[in-house]
Amino acid sequence: MRVLVAEDHRVLARTIAKGLRRESIAVDVAATGDEAERMCLVTAYDVLVLDRDLPVMTGDEVCRRLAPLAERPRILMLTAAGGTEDKVYGLTELGTDDYLAKPFDFAELVARIRTLYRRAPKPPDAVLRYAGIRLDRARREVSADGRPVDLTPREFDVLELLLKFRGEAVSHQDLLRTVWDENLDPRTSAVRATVSRLRRKLGVPGTIAVDTGRGYRLTP
Structure with a gap:
């Protein structure tokens, strides 16, 4: 499994990446939204852990720009905006596959990533x-x-x-x-x-x- 963590808080990004690697999950890190989009276009990630409040390009915009891709990664929105309306908007309007509010339990994050990975991917455009x-x-x-x-x-x-x-x-x-x-x-x-x-x-x-x-x- 290969995961991209898009998080501009450097300490948190390093902590998440280090923890996932301990779980034998390959991890790359992006600090801005435009970097996350470009990395997803170049590399076939299984899961994208995406902060909503990213510099240059917001997590919301990253979702919109990746949506038309046949081979986009499963998206887990990881954000401080944890209200019910935020979750509903993320899951329905932005098309994320899962939504987890900060602060979070790391074991739950790992479980959600593994669950997304098990889901059958969309067939690619021929x-x-x-x-x-x-x-x-x-x-x-x-x-x-x-x-x-x-x-x-x-x-x-x-x-x-x-x-x-x-x-x-x-x-x-x-x-x-x-x-x-x-x-x-x-x-x-x-x-x-x-x-x-x-x-x-x-x-x-x-x-x-x-x-x-x-x-x-x-x-x-």
Whole structure:
């Protein structure tokens, strides 16, 4: 099981992460809402433990932005807003899968996370589309403006990640961590070379743009 804890209170975040690791649960930590969203797009987390009051992007907004994803993690809202109206709003309007008010008992948090993990995940979308590009995950087929495109497995994985971000920039580090081995030297030219080949195969000038300092993105 892999869990993301989105909590801006550093001591609490470290305490939760340390406790979950003792329970043999893999844990990553995000301190802001936008960081949590990006990490969920890049990594397939099973459960997201989400504070509502996060900087940059609130937990509520994170829920709304993750809602359309077919492979979003189960969301456990962990917050000081523990009134009945808050819980009802979180579960019905925001679409969270569970809601736990602070202060909380750690054993209960672990039990709720494990319960969410046992729930059957939603089936993923078989097809991703953006800007004339169509990627069929099940068949491992790609087309650009209706024209079949033959990709290597690595090129396919890079394009799949870019499609998930739908025009938002994907950093060099995100591509390395997701598509390549995490131990690969970050200075390697592998990403740049693969993106260059992918751009040529798609055959549309500017289909994959380079944002200096941010990464690569698909253009509309």
